[in-house]
Amino acid sequence: MRIPLNQSNQGISTANAGAVASVPSINAFYKQGAWDGLANLSQNANKLFVAIQEESLKDKEKLESLEDMEALQRLEQAHQERDLENREKYQGKNAEGVDLDMLGYSKSLLEPELAKRTGERARYFALKANDIQNKYVNHSNVYKLGELEKYKSSILKASDDKLALALSDPNISAFDKQRMTNERIAEERAFNAEAFDSSGKEAVFNGNLNEAIQNDAFLRLQQEIDNGNFVFQADENNPNSVYYLAASKESGGRGSSAIGYDKNGGTSYGTYQFSSKQGTAQNFVDWLAQNGSPEVKERFAKLGGFNTGSKKGAAAQMWLACVKDGLITPELETKFIQERMVNPASSKLSPTLQQTIKDNPILGSAFVSTVIQHGTGGASRLMNEAYSKNKDGKIETLLHDLYEARKGNFPSSTPEVQASVARRLEEEKRSLIEHKEAVLNADFNKLSYPNQQKILNYSAQKQEHHRKLAEEQEENSIYQTLVKNNESLPFELQEANAFKVIDGYRDKPELQEKLSQRFKGHLERQKTVVKAQDQSIINQFLINMEKNKTGRFDALANVEQIEGLSREGKELLTKKLTEGSYNKKTALNQKATIDARRLVDNGTLKTQEEIDSYALDNELTFEQAEQLGKYYADGGKLGRFSQKDVDRVMLMLDVDPNKYDGEDIYQTILRTPGLLKDGLAPSVDNLRQIISGFIMDGETQDKTRTYLGYGVDENYLEAVKNKQGSQWLPDISELSAEEKARYAQTPEVQKMIKDGESEKTAIRRYYKRLKGLPE
Incomplete structure (x- = not known):
């Protein structure tokens, strides 16, 4: 059923009339912005969604928005039809060839439509039309690449007819040039689809190419790399690097710690022996300051120059101190050499x-x-x-x-x-x-230059993978040792011992930071669990104390004998008994109780353990803690909201796509028991929170519905309608780096990472919970 925008909410069953008497009108709901973005809900999104985006739309503006939606639908259909023709032609079902100019075709459709519109309306229309254009132009590019590969294959195969080995030194240069020429011509032929005659082929393929030999060599090199024999890495400590020779000869293999002297160059420093007299040493520290490391320059500024007249002196000692502190490294020296010397000389x-x-x-x-x-x-x-x-x-x-x-x-x-x-x-x-x-x-x-570059890139990727794997193994080993060696100690002592060990890795700042964050998270998780246990034990102790009419001083004498209570818990109980503040309502704990309900609603307090820990920290009474726990168990202000509830709502919405209406969601939520607390009318915020989750972009991990990847891109509503709501994860690309970093440090995310989840997946699961969507 559809309801015009200028009417109040009607058509709700009489059985629900009492419950929804104070429900805001559907018009008010629209105006509050709860439906912002619903135009992208799915391919079945109703034209109405665009028309309701602004609060003060006039009838003319509504009609214009509907016209725009119809025009966009026509554009989408035209693009689809042309795309289907291209696909059939590409697959050989039509001998006329592929129309590769989808962009030109798209512009010819779009320009007349834009001419009809002005101002904000034209801007919005162009934005939406551009999304359509980009999607189908990308499809066309895929076909272009397919055609390119076809032409390349035919051209390069023809070259096998005139083979001669190109393995000797004199032939290498000619071999590379010819290979690149072939690829360039193949690329040109593919994009203009022109045939070329036998004389043209003869001119291109009159040299020495052997594709089979290249392939064999390429595979053997890949195998060597897979076995850990990396080649040609851009690393001044690697014998295969172009920087290795100069670094080893200049520093005698001592790297950044090398200090030298001669009368022409003065005192010289580091891997490449930067000269003090020629100003290279000063240029290097200036470059460091310009690239985010001013500390080195500040240190040397106080010493009055780099040339000490020998291998010793204040400047030499300061250089070695900077090397020890990680402020000067072979990598930084090499980058400076490359940017300031090698590249300018090459030009x-x-x-x-x-x-x-x-x-x-x-x-x-x-x-x-x-x-x-x-x-x-x-x-x-x-x-x-x-x-x-x-x-x-x-x-x-x-x-x-x-x-x-x-x-x-x-x-x-x-x-x-x-x-x-x-x-x-x-x-x-x-x-x-x-x-x-x-x-x-x-x-x-045996490889052409392009294939040499592929091997170099492959080697670099493999070496980087091995490096990261080794770093992760080292980090995990140290972290597990820290946890094991400190697990039975008080929290303060655990922290002191662990960070004393972590401080020993100052030469590896990234490792140090990761260990620090992981152990802090470990301690926080431990404290949360212990606080929850303490809360339960203290509550039971105080209940028994009142039941048995035990006096405060007698109770104080028994605190140290309480089994299972932590040292921190005993200190807290002693404080409560001494001050007589236990189980009493105060302005502070009453305010804390109100705040706690808000924290439950926004997802900050997500587990019963966190509830118990909060109650202990804020000295809630037994009654306050019990009521807060019940509020949490009942699902907060929105009530219970399980996957089964969502599935039931969405399956009820499985209607004719041409009649699909956001109104269906609104009324179904009102009618469905359990989605909202009994007897309470939903507010706009209630509905906004529920429905914003339905339309979130994300991905469903479902191998049965995709052939080109692991997941299906869809919003939560679409996933649930396919009964895949529990497998769906939200898109977090719009989150800022700060938000992702903050989420990554939460105990829940850290636990998932420890249990084997990747950091990205763990953050996505956590974000799903924050949005109130069931697992």
């Missing part, structure tokens, strides 16, 4: 040389080393000169020319220093050439 190279260095970790290592020792300008000059002389295209030749030029680049140094530098550079060059086959192993050589 001065020819584009071809830039790509060659990017493709080849050996040359990358040599380039980084050159930048650090010769500076940005010197490195780019030396590299460009060596590359311009390189005629045979061999890496070894390029390395030889580069390092010979570097040896002669220290004219102001003493003969002894020049000889030392020459020996170091010769050793460095030899190690690069010897390391070449270890870094660019045979399988890696």
Whole structure:
């Protein structure tokens, strides 16, 4: 049944007339905003939902809103029809090909409609139409990708007709260029769907490609990575990194703790031996300050310079202290080198040389080393000169020319220093050439540049996974040990002992923070349980005391003998007996009782244990505590609200979609026993709270209804109508980071995480409870 907006609520059965006599009119309910957002309730959302969004809609505005809804429905239908045609064409049912320009088609439909509308109405219409457009344009993009893969496959398969192994060093560069050319042409052909003749194919595929060999090599490398043999990580401590060579040679393997000195560079610091005389050390601490770490700069500002004239001195000691405190690390030094030196030097190279260095970790290592020792300008000059002389295209030749030029680049140094530098550079060059086959192993050589990048990314992801797994195992091991070693101690002693251990992990601040939060949560959960137990024991003790007419002083003498009562509980009971304040109504506990009902209603007090703990903290009387417990058990101001109740309501709403009306929900809630307290008329807030839960966006974990993922995107109403309400979880993407962090630290979420839930799933379950929706 539908009720016009300008009429009061009618049509409710006479059996319920008394209960709903003071129910606000449906019009008032609409105006209070309880139906905000119901336009997205489901595909069956009624046109009425848009018309009731603003409090003072006039008849003309209502009609316009209905017209807009009809226009949006027409747009949706037109897009669906075109999408279906595209799908059938893509699947080969129509030989005419796929229309890939869904965006252009969509704009041709939308522009005439927007021309009919102005102002806020046009803005709202465009917003809704854009949602439709985006959905179907995304579908079209999927078909584009499908067509792209078809063309790529046909093009690359044709290349197998003219195979020759491309595994030797001279062929590698040509091999990569040709592979990238093929992919580019395949991409162009896919998007304009033009056929190309045999001569065009001949021009593209006249070189050396072997897809089967690439695939075999790719799979072998993946297997190596799966076995823990990671490759080419961007880590200055990894021998396969382009930064490793420079870091190991400059610092002698001592990393950030290395301090050096020579008369030309002055005192030098860290992994890459930042020079004090050349200003690199100062530049580094300035960079730290600009990137969120001003403390290092503040410390050095008091010392009057980095050059101490030796490897010792105040600045050297301060540097080591910063390293110990985690303020200076190899990762930060490497990031500085990359941003302030390597990238600027690279920008001065020819584009071809830039790509060659990017493709080849050996040359990358040599380039980084050159930048650090010769500076940005010197490195780019030396590299460009060596590359311009390189005629045979061999890496070894390029390395030889580069390092010979570097040896002669220290004219102001003493003969002894020049000889030392020459020996170091010769050793460095030899190690690069010897390391070449270890870094660019045979399988890696067989891959095209895009496939090399895929392997590098795969390796990085796997290594990151192993790192996180190791961190989690370490965290869990330490946490479990902390809990076990302190479980029988008083709370204050548990906290003191645990945080003394946690303080020992200052070199791992993230681990320290996680352990701190977890143990705090553990203590809070323990305290809540103990408080609830204490409340029960104290209540029973006081009841027996009054029943047996035991005097306060006699009772005080027996406090220490009470079994099961914690030390904190005994102190509280002693205080109550001494002051004579037990089981007496006061202004404070009466106010606390009122506040507690509000906390039950908004979901802050969610368990009987939390109720008992609250009663103990706020010194509620026996009667107050009992009434609060009953209020909680009865479901607060909304009464009992179980999954069975929701299922019953929703199944009753399973009507013809064309006649689906928000009014059905409103009246069904009024008629359904148990959803609202007997004899009480629901307020707008009651209805808003119930229905806002129904329309929340989320996901149902139901493998039987999806083929492309784990869950079905739907709101709570849709999930319940499919009898999947208990499997549904809300979408929390709109929550702020602060809200998620706060929820993550609640005892309930921490317990779910401890029981094996992921943090995200635990927060979603908790948020579902906060919204008053049953598990």
